[in-house]
Amino acid sequence: MKQLDLLYQGKAKSVYRSDEQGTLIMRFRDDITAFDGEKKDVLGGKGGYNTEVSAFFFRYLEERGIKTHFLGMIDPITMAVRDLTMIPLEVIVRNVAAGSIVRRYPFTEGAPLDPPVIVIDYKDDSRHDPMLNDDLILALRLTTREELDQIKANALAINELLKDHLDARGIILVDFKMEFGRRDGTIHLGDEISMDSMRLWDKETRQSMDKDVYRFNKGDVMTEYAKVAKRIIS
Structure with missing residues (x-):
């Protein structure tokens, strides 16, 4: 190629x-x-x-x-x-309260969210990725109602699959971001699923194992990326 x-x-x-x-x-x-x-x-x-x-x-x-x-x-x-026609949405599934949801709403850091919370942001750096609701998504014609329902169903299914895999390796999937696109009339998961797009905590110590290590100067981010990659793929 x-x-x-x-x-x-x-x-x-x-x-x-x-x-x-x-x-x-x-x-x-x-x-x-x-x-x-x-x-x-x-x-x-x-x-x-x-x-x-x-x-x-x-x-x-x-x-x-x-x-x-x-x-x-x-x-x-x-x-x-x-090659997907990307939909300009960031779909975040949150299993544990952390990050912006704690800063913006009266949640306690570390509180479990059951059922998981889906948050959808408009992917636009110039507007600082504002949060959307279903009505805004449909009014902006970013998706159809059927596509939006499928995206949410896929997001929750992906969340359960990732949670199971990570939990078995001693990792809590706190939250993670996804992007979706269209191909031949079907919704596909695009972009990436990595330590850059997930918030991960060690199940025993509750220490960060993702980009928060870099974001908040919690240690050597490359050491954490190496450790978590080994655990995920093992």
Whole structure:
């Protein structure tokens, strides 16, 4: 497969066209950012850990009936993915109260959320990703009602699958972000599932094992990424 022109460059990934119709090339970079890009660094090896974990979870979910954009690995930091028409929504499933939900609402840090809470944000950096409700999503014509119902059902199914896998490895899935896109009239999971997009706590110590380590100076983030990647894939 031949890499063609750059299609999109995000905070930590670059997406390129390929010479195969309907297939894109997604490369994970070593960039790490926090607070809407106010804090940023380049950490050697980070892209590799996120690629490895994302590829593992995409395969894991595909085997259990979840459609994703993942096609296969090209090299340790690059994967081939289906070309989706991305829906500009960030779908967050929260199992434990932490982060912005505690700052904005009267939840106690660490309180379990049962059933899980789905929060959907409009993916727009210039507007700081404002939260949406169903009426706003439909009024903006971002999805149909049927698509929105499917996205929510997929999000909850993915949450249960990831929670089971992580719990067996001593990790609490506090919350995580997903993005979805359309392909041939069907909703697919896109983007990534990695330590950059999940909030993970060690089940025994309740210590962070994700980008919060970098965000809040809790230790060496690369050490944590290496440890959690090994536990996830074991």
